[in-house]
Amino acid sequence: MMEGKKMVGHTGFGYIETIDRPCAELINNLTMMDSANVTDAQNRTGAMDRGIKPLDQGKRIFGTAITVELPLGDNLMLYKALDLAQPGDVLVVYTNGNFNKAIWGELMTKSAMLLKVGGLVVDGLIRDRQANRNHDFPIFCRGTTSVSVEKNGPGFVNGEIPCGGTVVRPGDIIIGDDDGVVVVKKENLSMVIENLKQIEQREITRSQEIANGQALPKWFAQLMAEKGLLPGMNREDTRIGKK
Ligand SMILES: O=C([O-])CC(=O)C(=O)O
Numbered sequence: 001m002m003e004g005k006k007m008v009g010h011t012g013f014g015y016i017e018t019i020d021r022p023c024a025e026l027i028n029n030l031t032m033m034d035s036a037n038v039t040d041a042q043n044r045t046g047a048m049d050r051g052i053k054p055l056d057q058g059k060r061i062f063g064t065a066i067t068v069e070l071p072l073g074d075n076l077m078l079y080k081a082l083d084l085a086q087p088g089d090v091l092v093v094y095t096n097g098n099f100n101k102a103i104w105g106e107l108m109t110k111s112a113m114l115l116k117v118g119g120l121v122v123d124g125l126i127r128d129r130q131a132n133r134n135h136d137f138p139i140f141c142r143g144t145t146s147v148s149v150e151k152n153g154p155g156f157v158n159g160e161i162p163c164g165g166t167v168v169r170p171g172d173i174i175i176g177d178d179d180g181v182v183v184v185k186k187e188n189l190s191m192v193i194e195n196l197k198q199i200e201q202r203e204i205t206r207s208q209e210i211a212n213g214q215a216l217p218k219w220f221a222q223l224m225a226e227k228g229l230l231p232g233m234n235r236e237d238t239r240i241g242k243k
């Protein structure tokens with residue numbers, strides 16, 4: 001639950017209307033970042049598990065999270081999430097382990113596109129796979145099935161949720177590409193942007209070194225020496241426990 005925010009409804013069935021958003025200028029720094037570099041910039045944290053994949057390879061997802069918790073077998077409150085989302089927001093959905101029924105389909109994609117929602121990440125399934133692939137709307141999910149769910153509730157929008165083995169809160173930043181989905185906690189945004197600048201610079205420098213014929217990085221020879229694996233050593237020299 002978010003402190004100090006007005007809640008409509010009650011525990012497990014309701015929503016929080018307004019969320020704390022990082023400022024757009026900060027978020028824009030991450031627009032084109034690779035998910036791989038973003039997890040590196042967070043000391044290898046924040047990545048959802050690899051079961052959550054792009055429905056359509058090559059589509060990126062990026063935006064501020066609106067979070068949704070659905071009960072098993074229902075998607076009513078996902079429509080409330082669409083209603084609350086601002087242009088560019090990404091819907092992130094926890095289904096309470098519903099891996100048998102689809103909580104999203106093509107008509108919802110069309111609604112989302114009309115509202116300029118930035119995409120969908122769901123720890124569960126969707127349907128209308130082929131039709132969804134034809135739309136310019138990124139979906140990251142565990143898979144597809146033909147069977148849909150009820151529309152009765154309960155469910156909650158804009159609480160803290162688990163998704164793909166990590167925690168997502170409304171206002172966190174979601175970045176996804178062919179490698180998977182990464183969450184940047186909103187309070188870490190400035191630090192992540194700073195770290196990313198260094199990571200990107202390192203990648204440029206290393207790419208130039210490779211282009212200039214330096215196949216292995218400088219640190220490699222040094223590390224091998226530190227590990228005692230010096231050129232010319234035979235097996236006996238490196239035997240474990242040898243004095
Ligand atoms: O009816 C549903 O729950 C989802 C669906 O197929 C659609 O939106 O097209």
Ligand SMILES: [Mg+2]
Pocket residue numbers: 105106107128
């Ligand atoms: Mg449908």
